[in-house]
Amino acid sequence: MVMSEGGSAVLQAVHHIAIICSDYAESKRFYTEILGLESIREVYRKERDSYKLDLALGDAYVIELFSFPNPPVRPSYPEAAGLRHLAFTVHDVEQEAARLEAMGVKTEPVRIDPFTERAFTFFQDPDGLPIELYEEGGEAK
Numbered sequence: 001m002v003m004s005e006g007g008s009a010v011l012q013a014v015h016h017i018a019i020i021c022s023d024y025a026e027s028k029r030f031y032t033e034i035l036g037l038e039s040i041r042e043v044y045r046k047e048r049d050s051y052k053l054d055l056a057l058g059d060a061y062v063i064e065l066f067s068f069p070n071p072p073v074r075p076s077y078p079e080a081a082g083l084r085h086l087a088f089t090v091h092d093v094e095q096e097a098a099r100l101e102a103m104g105v106k107t108e109p110v111r112i113d114p115f116t117e118r119a120f121t122f123f124q125d126p127d128g129l130p131i132e133l134y135e136e137g138g139e140a141k
Helices: 025-032 093-102
Strands: 017-021 038-045 050-057 062-065 086-090 118-123 130-135
Touching: 017 025, 025 038, 025 062, 038 130, 086 093, 093 118, 093 130
Parallel strands: 017 062, 086 130
Antiparallel strands: 038 050, 050 062, 118 130
């Protein structure tokens, strides 16, 4: 935790996570229809030829989904420097992985974290951003 000189916390919470996509319609569908995030606000910024979609996950986090013309491809494998992945908690990883697979989203085999003994799996968004599902009750790595 970051502390001020007086010892109080400076950082309070994660405000939002920003994601740039290459195909706005496909990513909007993925994050709203497949992952089930709620659309809060959608804005088209003509001067930037860019959409910005604010997505909610309960009351805790907001994802900002941006489109820009011709964004560079995100390096992912081997592990690139920078953001590694997004991780979401779910009640039942096996059940959620099966739901995603039924919707055409390829998931990795479910594994068990040796430290927390919680199940987890990974899959990717339409642009290859790694996303983790982690069974509630444990800490995501």
